[in-house]
Amino acid sequence: MTSGHIMMAMSLDGFVARSDHTLDWLNKQPTEGENHGFEAFLESVDVIVMGSGSFRTILGFAGWPYTKPVIVLSQSMNDADIPEHLKDKVEISSESPIELIARLTELGHGRVYVDGGAIIRSFLTLDFVKSMKITIVPILIGDGIRMFGELDRDIDLSLEKVEPFSSGLVTLTYRLPEEPG
Template identity: 65%
Template sequence: MTSGHVMMAMSLDGFVARKDHQLDWLMKQKTEGEDHGYDDFIASIDVIVMGSNSFRTVLSFGEWPYNKPVIVLSQQLKDADVPAHLANKVEILNQSPSALMKTLNARDIKRAYIDGGAIVRSFLAEGHIATMHITIVPILIGDGVPLFDTLPQDIDLQLEKSEAFGSGLVDLHYRVLS
């Protein structure tokens, strides 16, 4: 079975991006010499799943940062919205989290990186997240895209590891129990 995994940075007040999806507050963090496990995490996954807002944000970076296949879940975007140089790297699908997990399982994909506030919330709500690695960034941005919001039920978590860094960032590793 395909399992969903999250690795995201979040401001101390719970936001993963500003309302306009900008990450300027995150990009200014000085973390030289700190290993937050991103390379190992990416090496462990088979596909990246994100929403259209995250996709647009990543496109604004200029250089495409992923060497893994990317699936963008969107009701509005079509394959024609994918830049030509990413045509073999990005797939647009209009599926629910449950339907996508069935699709990925049929493709023999084992681990999916679920990225983006709304997408993470939808996968959590449908029970498709196995682990979460959340990095708390020591900044309050006051408003933005929340990582967590209203859920249809409680979701129990087990803390597997926590680590504080000199930069002030704190990594929290959770296993989702329910």
């Protein structure tokens, strides 16, 4: 079965983006020469699933950062919202996470990169997430979009690795239980 995997940066106070989805705070820490493992993580997944907020944010980047297929889960967007140069790289889907995972499993996709606060929460709630690699950025931004919001139950995590960097960033790698608690 297809499993979800997360790699995200988060401010020390728990935000993944400002309220307007901007990520300007991510670039305030000098990280030259540090390898946070994002390229290796991307190589380990078959497809990327994100929400419309994450998709719109990434569209504002200088260039499209992904070579893997991207599926945007959205009830409000459609194919007309995909820029022409990304039509062969991005799919808009109104499927539920359960329907999407079933389809990806049928297509033979083993590992999915799950990106975006609401999408992460829905995949966590359904026990589709198997690992999380969270990089804590030493900055307090005070307000924004939380990575983890309300959940319907506690989700126990097993810490696998802590990796500090000279910039002050710290990456925490967690494994989630195989069977829901």
